[in-house]
Amino acid sequence: MNQFKVLVLDPVNEEGLKELVDHPNYGVDVHIGLAEEEILNIVHGYQALIVRSQTQITETIIQYARNLKVIARAGAGVDNIDVDAATKYGVIVINAPDGNTISATEHTMAMMLALTRQIPAAHKALSEGKWDRKKYKGTEMYGKVLGIIGVGKIGFGVAKRAQSFGMRVIAFDPYLSDEKAQEAEIEKMEVEEIASNADFLTVHTPLTPQTTGIVGESFFARAKPGLKIVNVARGGIIDETALLSALDEGKIEGAALDVFEEEPPSNKKLLGHPRIVVTPHLGASTVEAQEKVATSVSREIIDILENDTVIHAVNAPRMGDTINDELKPYINIATHMGGVAIQLMNRPPSEVKLKYHGELALDDTSLLTRSFVANMLKPHLGETVNIINALYLLQEQDVTYKVEKRGKAHGYSNYLEVELLNGEESLTLGASVLNGYGERIVKINDFQVDIKPTNHLLFINHLDRPGIIGEMGITLGRYNVNIASMQLGRTDAGGSALLSLSLDQSVNQEAMDELGQIEGFHNLKQVDLS
Incomplete structure (x- = not known):
């Protein structure tokens, strides 16, 4: 008899589900296209749900699924899942953010080639019987400068492929270290410098307050004449209104967009612009990518249900009553310190040191560490960062961290200190929770302070x-x-x-x-x- 039951509600690659289907401890049922009422009638017996983008997982479904432990999205987004409700009922929500890396990388190159050689327009003309070779004269990518904003796995993949075309690569990423850039033969630059130096630009960042409209009016004002732009990341990173103005005013040459501020897009001027190439969010739409995301969530479901190992959670399970009441205020101050620290730094750190003093050092402080790191990363990595995946994502950014514990607290019964360092600057914050006064930041570098966040x-x-x-x-x-x-x-x-x-x-x-x-x-x- 199967120990765990998994319900698949959307079309998911069968080969990717094979590990679950073949596992002796798991029973997998596939029911596609069910209405909410139909899901409610059967969901109570399952420990895990797998969906793609079609089925809406509502709070009502989660509430009825009394045995539910995991909701898995076989893809990168979770917009069709009520994540807050899942967190409320202690259900882990996971996705597969890395499964589309190769597909998105290759689609970026395809869009770049389609744009520079005017392939869509030439195809349309010829299919209508027009033979006009002179009109569709392209531009070589060889010897040109590619600017990349966001150098994660996809950004690095694009850089490597662009270099094989003979392109010089310049890039901005707040977590790109000098060593990593040198190893990949990438020149680090600020966004403004990329605007004035790049012949092509591609963006590969999450959509956060820091990246929303990062390619906008001021960027286009500095742009090198003839610039061509590609976005296979997230709609909103490029300001579409500013983009249209830049094209109409001749500030840039063209753009290739796979993602949009509104999806499906309704801006007919954008979609029909003669110098814009568009595709309907196809970055992850390959057979291989769909198999990878299905395999990824299948393996993680097994890890969660059998080993309590979580990597790609997009929410945090309830803390319940397992957290010491005296520790809870320090979770709050650790969270606030993460937000304060990253905003006081000019650049993100390459090294983080956390020091716990006093009685606090005798407790399990891992949740404090994760709370600090999660809030520190959010401005650059977005809302998908949480206490579950914080240390994993920190490692992905090549940031080292160290935790020290000491008995004496130098005037405080409990004291938490963090130190952030990069090659250019350092920052030290100290904090405590004072009886009758609550959480306080009590030290900033060499200054003794008393600040309530x-x-x-x-x-x-x-x-x-x-x-x-x-x-x-x-x-x-x-x-x-x-x-x-x-x-x-x-x-x-x-x-x-x-x-x-x-x-x-x-x-x-x-x-x-x-x-x-x-x-x-x-x-x-x-x-x-x-």
């Missing part, structure tokens, strides 16, 4: 001089920014100082620029924890 924080390094605080207050007042609390840390009178502000709203760029003009102010950093 709130949604809007502003940190200003400055020279300690009379009147400087007043000038700052007047400036913020003109922009209707209210100061909730303020704390000053300094080394000595008239020397270096750190001003920490808790604000009721964020500060716009114009106000930040004006604050930066105040004599003695430097290194202004706004932190958003909302």
Whole structure:
């Protein structure tokens, strides 16, 4: 008799399911195209569900599935799964983000070739009986410069293939180390430098607040004449309105898009533009990719149900009552420290050190470590980062981490300190939970502070001089920014100082620029924890 039952609700590659089907501990049932009511009638007996994009897994289904442990999406997205409900009921949601790496890489190259040789337009013309060789004169990729924004597995794959075409590759990725770039023969550049140097551009990042519209109006204003752009990553990374304007104004030569801000897209001007090549989100649509994603989720279902091993979870199971009550506030402060630390750094770290002092060091602090790392990674890797996959994704970014535990806490019953380092800078944060006052950041580099993490924080390094605080207050007042609390840390009178502000709203760029003009102010950093 099978120990575990798996329900497949969408068409999934049969070869990829073979490990589950052939496993003696698993029974696999395939029911395609069921309505929600039909799913509710049978779902209670299954430990795992497998879907693609068709079936909607609602909270009602999850609630009825009393034995459910895992929901697997045989693909990269999870938009058809109520992840919050799954988390609420302690169900792990997994996907297969790496299964389409080769397919997306090859589709990027196909789009680049189609664009530069005008293949779609030439095909359409010839199929309509028009023989016009002069009209469809292409451009060689050999000797050209390819700019890549986002150098993960797909970005590296594209770089390698572009180099085989004789292209020079330049790239931006906040986690791309000098060693890794040198090994791959990639030149590191900032996004603005890529705009002015690249003949071709391709993007391979998650869609996050940092990457939304990263290729937009300012990028096109700096673009090298003749630039051709490819997006097989996520709609929204390229600002479609700015893209159309850049094409119409002749700032760039053309674009090839597989993904769109709205899917299916309804912008007819975009879809019908004579210098845009489009495909309907085909990056992962190969036989091999579909087999890989099915194999990936099949193996992970087995690992989760038999070994409690999770790699590609996109949510975190409930903590339940297993977490020590005294530890819970430190989970919050560790999470907030991750958000503060990454926003105070100019570049992501290549090394992270976490130090636990006092009674805290006697507990299992792995959840604190994961909470810190997950929130530190989110600005660059997106919302798929969580406490389950945080350390795995940290390793993928070539970031090393080290945990130390010590008995004494130097004035605190418990104390947590993190140090972030890269080749250019370092940052140290210290924190504790104070009786009656709650969580506090108590140290930033050499400055002793007392900061309660709130949604809007502003940190200003400055020279300690009379009147400087007043000038700052007047400036913020003109922009209707209210100061909730303020704390000053300094080394000595008239020397270096750190001003920490808790604000009721964020500060716009114009106000930040004006604050930066105040004599003695430097290194202004706004932190958003909302």
